[in-house]
Amino acid sequence: MTAIAEATRRPLATGKRAERSLRSLAFTLLLMLCLLVGLLALLILLIDVVRDGAGRLDGSFVNSLDSRFPDRAGIKPALIGTLWLMLFVAVFSFPLGVGAAVYLEEFAPKNRLTRFIEVNVANLAAVPSVIYGLLGLAVFVRFMHMGRSILAGALTLVLLILPVIIVAGREAVRAVPPSIREGALAVGATQWQAVRDQTLPAAMPGILTGVILGLSRAIGEAAPLITLGALTYVNFVPGPLDRFSAMPILIFNWISRPQAGYHRAAAAGIILLLGVLMLMNAVAVFMRNRYEKRW
Amino acid sequence: MPPEGRGLTEACFRGLGSPARARRAAQEGENKLEGGKVNGRKIAVSVAMLTLLAIVAAACGGNDAGGVTNDALKNLSGDLVADGSSTVGPITSAVAEEFQRAGATGVKISVGISGTGGGFKKFCSDQASDRTDISDASRPIKDEEKALCAKNGVEYLELEVATDGLSVMVNPRNNFVEYLTLAELNKIWAPGSRVNNWSQVRAGFPDKPLKLYGAGTDSGTFDYFTDEINGEEGASRSDYTASEDDNVLVQGIAGDANALGYFGYAYYVQNTSKLKLIGIVPEGGRPPGVKPSESTINDGSYKPLSRPLFIYVSKAAIAKPQVKAFIDYYFENVNELLSSVGYIPLHESDFTASKQAWSSASA
Numbered sequence: 001m002t003a004i005a006e007a008t009r010r011p012l013a014t015g016k017r018a019e020r021s022l023r024s025l026a027f028t029l030l031l032m033l034c035l036l037v038g039l040l041a042l043l044i045l046l047i048d049v050v051r052d053g054a055g056r057l058d059g060s061f062v063n064s065l066d067s068r069f070p071d072r073a074g075i076k077p078a079l080i081g082t083l084w085l086m087l088f089v090a091v092f093s094f095p096l097g098v099g100a101a102v103y104l105e106e107f108a109p110k111n112r113l114t115r116f117i118e119v120n121v122a123n124l125a126a127v128p129s130v131i132y133g134l135l136g137l138a139v140f141v142r143f144m145h146m147g148r149s150i151l152a153g154a155l156t157l158v159l160l161i162l163p164v165i166i167v168a169g170r171e172a173v174r175a176v177p178p179s180i181r182e183g184a185l186a187v188g189a190t191q192w193q194a195v196r197d198q199t200l201p202a203a204m205p206g207i208l209t210g211v212i213l214g215l216s217r218a219i220g221e222a223a224p225l226i227t228l229g230a231l232t233y234v235n236f237v238p239g240p241l242d243r244f245s246a247m248p249i250l251i252f253n254w255i256s257r258p259q260a261g262y263h264r265a266a267a268a269g270i271i272l273l274l275g276v277l278m279l280m281n282a283v284a285v286f287m288r289n290r291y292e293k294r295w
Numbered sequence: 296m297p298p299e300g301r302g303l304t305e306a307c308f309r310g311l312g313s314p315a316r317a318r319r320a321a322q323e324g325e326n327k328l329e330g331g332k333v334n335g336r337k338i339a340v341s342v343a344m345l346t347l348l349a350i351v352a353a354a355c356g357g358n359d360a361g362g363v364t365n366d367a368l369k370n371l372s373g374d375l376v377a378d379g380s381s382t383v384g385p386i387t388s389a390v391a392e393e394f395q396r397a398g399a400t401g402v403k404i405s406v407g408i409s410g411t412g413g414g415f416k417k418f419c420s421d422q423a424s425d426r427t428d429i430s431d432a433s434r435p436i437k438d439e440e441k442a443l444c445a446k447n448g449v450e451y452l453e454l455e456v457a458t459d460g461l462s463v464m465v466n467p468r469n470n471f472v473e474y475l476t477l478a479e480l481n482k483i484w485a486p487g488s489r490v491n492n493w494s495q496v497r498a499g500f501p502d503k504p505l506k507l508y509g510a511g512t513d514s515g516t517f518d519y520f521t522d523e524i525n526g527e528e529g530a531s532r533s534d535y536t537a538s539e540d541d542n543v544l545v546q547g548i549a550g551d552a553n554a555l556g557y558f559g560y561a562y563y564v565q566n567t568s569k570l571k572l573i574g575i576v577p578e579g580g581r582p583p584g585v586k587p588s589e590s591t592i593n594d595g596s597y598k599p600l601s602r603p604l605f606i607y608v609s610k611a612a613i614a615k616p617q618v619k620a621f622i623d624y625y626f627e628n629v630n631e632l633l634s635s636v637g638y639i640p641l642h643e644s645d646f647t648a649s650k651q652a653w654s655s656a657s658a
């Protein structure tokens with residue numbers, strides 16, 4: 001008997017003890033192993049970073065400027081720089097990404113041009129981030145005269161994560177059952193009303209997942225910001241149009257310094273970055289659950 | 296409390312109003328939900344609110360306390376933008392840190408590290424708004440960079456500020472190498488060199504594989520080393536472990552008994568137990584040559600691998616009072632700050648000459 005027929009006859013997930021053959025047990029173990037590989041790597045990384053950096057992570061670390069004394073070095077300007085970046089990235093990428101996704105899924109005619117655009121959006125998701133940095137340098141910094149500011153950095157990161165948001169947004173819109181929008185159309189809603197009041201709210205959890213994936217990628221990016229000219233030492237708390245530093249850049253710089261004290265500071269910075277990231281994810285999960293609908 | 300501290304506190308108090316607003320917004324959202332309708336706009340608004348809250352929360356809190364303050368520095372304001380070499384960057388940052396601690400809290404200083412070449416590109420950029428005030432450099436400006444500056448009308452002043460010694464190192468378990476001559480180093484590192492065993496370096500060395508570690512091609516260290524050892528900037532064999540991050544090289548040499556590598560003296564000082572420094576015999580010199588140390592780098596007897604470090608100041612920037620005060624402060628304090636970042640003061644006569652050049656140009 002083939003394995004497929006076997007599996008069909010005896011599904012793995014019935015949970016009955018009698019149905020757990022040796023083979024199904026082995027398969028379950030294999031799947032768990034796949035999960036463990038990723039989790040273990042993450043765990044080792046976390047333990048290593050926490051061991052190095054936990055002692056350095058305190059109020060003065062969060063609230064001080066960088067210093068030539070590794071034990072006094074703080075991350076404040078870079079932290080504020082990163083928070084500004086995330087704010088602008090969220091504000092710009094959300095409407096742009098969702099708008100593009102809804103248009104492609106709901107309004108765009110299915111012709112060669114749309115297919116061409118679709119393929120290119122998917123391709124853009126795989127372009128190395130340095131390229132976006134160069135694009136941002138040419139377009140935002142030089143052509144639009146924004147200077148090497150937080151705003152220019154944020155817009156570059158928006159370009160970087162838009163493909164991710166668009167692809168995830170389209171999946172989410174597509175996953176809304178057709179009956180929902182057909183129902184709306186049937187009672188006389190215009191296409192726009194159906195999208196606004198039915199499809200979009202129903203797709204919101206999936207869209208938010210895409211946005212948060214994008215933001216999570218953006219928060220850790222150093223390469224495009226380095227290309228843009230983000231700085232390592234900043235002695236002031238930057239505003240949107242100021243030159244700036246960001247956490248990944250400062251961490252990267254600290255790791256390459258000779259003094260071991262900076263390596264501990266870098267580890268503390270990584271913990272803080274992970275903390276900010278988890279906070280953002282938590283907000284997204286909270287909102288996703290809140291707006292989730294079941295049919 | 297300094298004025299900007301007050302501003303921050305006010306912002307914090309204003310920020311306290313937003314949780315209430317956020318709650319109201321959430322409530323409105325709830326009402327909408329009951330009506331069976333979820334408004335996407337509300338979500339975006341609450342995302343923005345939460346991020347804003349996080350920023351306000353992070354920005355609230357004590358300001359850094361100043362040390363000894365100086366009234367003349369207190370009245371300074373404006374921007375000061377430096378960029379360039381990652382070797383010189385820590386020195387400029389250290390001076391900036393003390394400059395601020397001494398009272399110049401109103402000056403917004405930023406220091407980037409795009410490398411010596413990258414720094415000059417911004418220093419002499421065709422867009423005036425993009426130009427930096429100070430360019431950190433671990434080598435003198437090149438002819439094509441001079442041409443760029445001339446084309447864009449940027450005049451500048453070259454000032455030596457410190458010395459660095461490129462150090463050649465082996466693993467501490469290596470007990471047969473105490474020094475290398477320039478000719479031997481050249482034999483090892485020359486472009487296309489096939490030396491891969493210690494016995495090929497000098498008769499009498501044991502038959503052990505030779506593992507090489509060196510600077511990546513984007514660093515000024517690479518430019519300087521290849522220029523001095525191979526006679527041409529950028530000419531080097533390429534089959535070695537290269538990294539722009541000197542810590543990677545430290546790890547590599549510390550873990551490989553057959554290793555040989557080079558990098559800046561600052562990285563050796565922090566890792567003396569993991570590395571063994573070897574002497575360099577200059578042309579016409581006699582074994583065991585000279586090892587880099589504070590005194591041999593400072594007095595120039597460690598050659599040819601000790602190099603001066605520079606800052607370049609644009610003449611347009613000298614007119615800005617905050618830049619002038621910063622460079623004044625630089626020359627007053629750099630020598631005391633250098634040891635904390637791992638570099639060595641200029642020889643006294645060079646330092647006096649450099650300081651002289653600055654005071655006559657800025658007077």
